Amino acid sequence: MKPVTVLEAIDQALAEEMAHDPRVILMGEGVATKRKALLAEFGADRVRNTPLAEGIIAGTAVGAAATGLRPVIDLLFAPFLCYAMDELVNSAGKLRYLSGGQFAFPLVAIAMTGAGWGVGAQHNHNIEAWFVHTPGLKVVMPSSVADFKSLLKAAIRDDNPVLFFVDIGLAHTEGELPAQEAAVRLGEAVVRRIGEDATLISYAKTVGVCERAAAVLAEEGVSAEVLDLRTLKPLDEAAVLASVRRTGRAVVVHEASRNCGVGAEIAAMLTEQTWATLKGPVLRVGGPDAPAPASYPLEQAYVPQVEDVVSSVRRLTRSAAAA
Amino acid sequence: MLAEVNVTIRRFGADPLELLNTMMLIRMYEERAALLQRESGAPGTCTAVGQEATAVGVVAALGVDDLILTNHRSAGHLLARGASPSRLLAEALGRRDGYCGGKSGSLHVSARDLGVVLTSTIVGGELALATGVALSQQMLGRTGVVACFFGDGAACEGRFHESLNLAAVWRLPILYVCENNEWQAFVHRRETMLTDSVAAWAQPYGIDSATVDGNDVEAVRAAATEALASIRKNGRPFLLEAQTYRLRGHFEPDDQGYVDQQELASWRLRDPLSKMQARLLDQGIIDQAGLDALSVEIAQCIDAAAVFAIASPYPAVAELHTDIFA
Ligand SMILES: Cc1ncc(C[n+]2csc(CCOP(=O)(O)OP(=O)(O)O)c2C)c(N)n1
Ligand SMILES: [Mg+2]
Numbered sequence: 056m057k058p059v060t061v062l063e064a065i066d067q068a069l070a071e072e073m074a075h076d077p078r079v080i081l082m083g084e085g086v087a088t089k090r091k092a093l094l095a096e097f098g099a100d101r102v103r104n105t106p107l108a109e110g111i112i113a114g115t116a117v118g119a120a121a122t123g124l125r126p127v128i129d130l131l132f133a134p135f136l137c138y139a140m141d142e143l144v145n146s147a148g149k150l151r152y153l154s155g156g157q158f159a160f161p162l163v164a165i166a167m168t169g170a171g172w173g174v175g176a177q178h179n180h181n182i183e184a185w186f187v188h189t190p191g192l193k194v195v196m197p198s199s200v201a202d203f204k205s206l207l208k209a210a211i212r213d214d215n216p217v218l219f220f221v222d223i224g225l226a227h228t229e230g231e232l233p234a235q236e237a238a239v240r241l242g243e244a245v246v247r248r249i250g251e252d253a254t255l256i257s258y259a260k261t262v263g264v265c266e267r268a269a270a271v272l273a274e275e276g277v278s279a280e281v282l283d284l285r286t287l288k289p290l291d292e293a294a295v296l297a298s299v300r301r302t303g304r305a306v307v308v309h310e311a312s313r314n315c316g317v318g319a320e321i322a323a324m325l326t327e328q329t330w331a332t333l334k335g336p337v338l339r340v341g342g343p344d345a346p347a348p349a350s351y352p353l354e355q356a357y358v359p360q361v362e363d364v365v366s367s368v369r370r371l372t373r374s375a376a377a378a
Numbered sequence: 379m380l381a382e383v384n385v386t387i388r389r390f391g392a393d394p395l396e397l398l399n400t401m402m403l404i405r406m407y408e409e410r411a412a413l414l415q416r417e418s419g420a421p422g423t424c425t426a427v428g429q430e431a432t433a434v435g436v437v438a439a440l441g442v443d444d445l446i447l448t449n450h451r452s453a454g455h456l457l458a459r460g461a462s463p464s465r466l467l468a469e470a471l472g473r474r475d476g477y478c479g480g481k482s483g484s485l486h487v488s489a490r491d492l493g494v495v496l497t498s499t500i501v502g503g504e505l506a507l508a509t510g511v512a513l514s515q516q517m518l519g520r521t522g523v524v525a526c527f528f529g530d531g532a533a534c535e536g537r538f539h540e541s542l543n544l545a546a547v548w549r550l551p552i553l554y555v556c557e558n559n560e561w562q563a564f565v566h567r568r569e570t571m572l573t574d575s576v577a578a579w580a581q582p583y584g585i586d587s588a589t590v591d592g593n594d595v596e597a598v599r600a601a602a603t604e605a606l607a608s609i610r611k612n613g614r615p616f617l618l619e620a621q622t623y624r625l626r627g628h629f630e631p632d633d634q635g636y637v638d639q640q641e642l643a644s645w646r647l648r649d650p651l652s653k654m655q656a657r658l659l660d661q662g663i664i665d666q667a668g669l670d671a672l673s674v675e676i677a678q679c680i681d682a683a684a685v686f687a688i689a690s691p692y693p694a695v696a697e698l699h700t701d702i703f704a
Contacts (some may be wrong), residue, residue, distance in 0.1 A: 106540070112542070117506075117507055118509060118510020118511040118514070126510075141537075145498070146498060146507060150703065152701045154477035156479075160704075297468075
């Protein structure tokens with residue numbers, strides 16, 4: 056099979072789900088302009104350009120989702136979600152609960168984020184943890200071409216509001232799609248590399264960083280497992296716990312700021328639930344508490360590097376050896 | 379999960395007594411809710427005392443297929459649509475038999491079976507959701523119009539402007555109903571906007587609008603009927619501004635110490651209930667004895683609602699974790 060990029064995989068997922076279910080519609084600034092094939096196939100009624108107004112795009116999606124449609128909205132870059140927070144957080148996340156279960160909100164909000172294009176902090180801000188901290192929302196952040204496709208399809212079929220983050224750095228990555236597509240459910244992590252001495256827990260672009268770190272560590276005789284969370288909410292706690300109970304060491308790696316990030320939650324969960332089997336502290340490798348800079352060397356310094364992950368694992372294995 | 383209940387959308391017909399009766403029900407309901415707050419430690423609540431004619435006039439003009447989005451001051455809209463005062467009061471008290479199982483309280487009550495969908499207490503929130511509800515109506519071939527109630531304060535939110543613009547561009551079937559009650563919580567409207575007319579803000583977006591005396595229930599009903607006809611005929615949204623006044627405070631309890639007493643007194647003279655009662659007495663449609671009997675009947679209904687609501691159990695603690703995800 057011919058390799059496809061992440062962006063092409065997303066288009067394929069959209070096309071297949073729109074063909075599968077006539078209630079699926081796509082809205083956003085320029086979606087009808089940029090996704091010509093979808094427009095041609097499904098028409099202007101279902102592929103809609105919108106005004107530049109993220110709040111009303113999201114609100115329209117929320118209202119439509121509650122009353123029979125299954126909207127997908129492309130909000131372009133994650134920082135623009137700030138204009139749509141009320142609709143996503145206060146309406147999509149809460150009105151099912153506050154209404155005693157009278158409504159469901161099957162909608163997907165897609166946004167890009169992450170280092171790689173030097174676009175700076177108003178286009179690159181990894182805010183996925185905000186939504187993990189918000190009740191009623193699901194959060195997906197894939198790392199592989201195949202997952203972008205299958206998880207977007209799963210998100211569209213889910214009856215809940217899903218934030219679907221696309222790591223900019225992966226947008227043009229190519230990969231093969233399996234001939235027989237596995238139906239992935241939201242909330243399932245996957246082991247990317249099996250290991251015994253430490254678990255590297257990550258998602259999105261930094262899964263690749265962890266895989267390269269694991270290769271370096273292998274040369275030193277350290278066998279690191281790489282766990283790709285794929286979905287941040289619901290979190291596959293069972294997979295995280297099972298791996299760390301085996302390896303006894305864990306490093307959580309993400310590009311988002313370390314403070315109050317997903318890694319903090321996972322570290323706390325591991326401390327609470329695997330304390331007896333831990334051979335050292337759960338370490339975190341993450342971005343600084345700073346806006347993402349545009350300048351290339353600064354942007355690179357922002358994101359976790361292979362060396363950061365390797366040295367974290369060394370710290371854990373060596374302190375155990377010394378003890 | 380909510381208990382199954384029989385709900386019926388109230389059909390008004392053209393009966394002026396039904397309009398009056400419904401306004402009286404709303405008035406007594408809200409005064410009882412305020413009393414329960416004052417004397418029995420019930421949670422605070424927003425009333426719309428003085429605005430009953432707007433709620434009843436608009437809802438009376440709606441058809442059974444039309445939908446309603448509302449906000450924090452929603453009791454009038456819900457009761458006019460046929461909500462049970464017992465279940466509404468139970469909701470306000472956070473009880474199991476409330477419309478939302480007690481999880482909403484008084485501030486975001488929706489009742490899907492009555493077509494009262496997606497109530498938001500975020501000022502302006504319902505304006506952002508209305509476009510989506512109307513898009514569903516349009517795309518799924520449903521004929522019902524979406525009536526969206528909001529205040530003059532909400533008209534100062536960006537979402538109001540975003541909503542009108544999108545609704546105009548996409549020709550969405552929305553009846554925007556601005557209840558201009560002169561107050562935005564504790565701030566008078568004069569301090570926050572240079573215009574006296576929210577309706578005038580609709581025109582630049584390409585939306586037809588009208589202004590009506592929001593304290594005259596028959597005038598509101600007539601204006602809303604015309605607005606709905608215009609939406610159905612032209613396939614475009616419409617904004618109806620009802621000029622009215624919030625006679626009680628923003629949120630119970632509220633001593634209204636910040637309110638200009640002269641202004642308040644002048645609006646008390648325009649009380650929508652007295653106005654309709656005087657009119658019907660004048661026209662001989664009802665006599666004083668009939669009015670008194672009606673009052674007693676509604677008071678008994680509200681008494682029964684209070685007994686029901688107070689007797690309704692609180693939700694089980696396990697409900698904390700239900701209805702989060704579908
Ligand atoms: C976004 C937001 N800001 C502030 C509030 C607090 N608040 C609740 S009602 C209200 C006044 C709203 O005024 P208006 O829109 O005129 O409606 P009214 O209460 O007069 O019916 C305010 C400020 C809120 N609920 N939501
Ligand atoms: Mg007001």
